[in-house]
Amino acid sequence: MVRKEWYLEYEIQKNRPGLLGDISSLLGMLSINIITINGVDEGRRGLLILAETFEQIVRLESILHTMDTIKVIKLREPKLRDRLAVRHGRYIQRDADDKKTFRFVRDELGLLVDFMAELFKKEGHKLVGIRGMPRVGKTESIVAASVSANKRWLFVSSTLLKQTIRNKLIEDEYSDNNIFIIDGVVSTQRANEAHWQLVREIMRMPVVKVVEHPDIFIQNTEYTMDDFDYIIELRDHPEQEITYEIIERNNMFSNSDFGGFDF
Structure with a gap:
């Protein structure tokens, strides 16, 4: 039995x-x-x-x-x-109208990391978007979830340590054990066509992709919110509004200034 x-x-x-x-x-x-x-x-x-x-x-x-x-x-x-x-003693908050949107606050980072790690463990294509204000813990949570899922994280575009814009992958990076992380702001506002060819190539791969700032990402691309399997929202507190005013202001600065902001 x-x-x-x-x-x-x-x-x-x-x-x-x-x-x-x-x-x-x-x-x-x-x-x-x-x-x-x-x-x-x-x-x-x-x-x-x-x-x-x-x-x-x-x-x-x-x-x-x-x-x-x-x-x-x-x-x-x-x-x-x-x-x-049961593991954390609290339920993940889910949007009542959009069932693929899940909400977290900063003191639930452990729950968020566990949630994303379980998503990352599943095989095949998965497109995850994560919204949140600067320095709320988005990138750190993605990296921690990758470690928890025993996967390797790979920045396609990022501002975590310095501005990163990749135009190609090396041979061993074409792996379904990688979590591909794309910063929608950096890719949309600072990347060239070679970078976008790489992004499109990765988007076609049967692997997990995580896009920070998905709303910015879709503005000037062929992708839409319908392409995302999960949307995660991370706030400092439940009432915090996620806006993109600071990103729009920062876009007026030079590339070197832009690299100093942690989105």
Whole structure:
């Protein structure tokens, strides 16, 4: 019999001592093992559980619905957001209208790195855009996620240490183990046609590409937001507005001045 993981999330209706023990005892009686448990939101708990048969999960759900102390929110095969919520004790915020947009604040960098690392581990083409104001931690998070995913990061364009604009790759850089990082501002405002030929070549490769400032990137290119699989927004605090005024002002400076700004 193949054992299978499930995700259970419930909201506490009547918080009383021993409630978690009651849930644990019920799972034990049904021979369902608890892998991980954590609070995932105010008044909610999430559990990763392991069952041998689907019938065990059906019985569990039926019994849970008779309990007036909790309300079942989710009982399903775990998604990436479920696993990360249990691991970090909080849910990733997702845009209600645009399901491919995920929002983070600076004190959630650990959660962001874990999220991107899981995306980077998946094989094949993936185009990720990341928005955020200067010095909020975008590039550092991408690099950390690459390390966590055991992938090599490669800057196609960047201002992290100095202005980088690549026009070609060497032979061993054509690898699906690389994470290709493109700064939309640098590529759009400072690059030549040779660089754009390289960008188009990379965009056709079945690998992970991460574009910082995707809104700027698409302004003067043939690419659109529909080409992106995920959009990540990173803010210092939840109310911070992501604008491009500082980028537009910096574009009036010379190339040498431009290299001093960390976008």
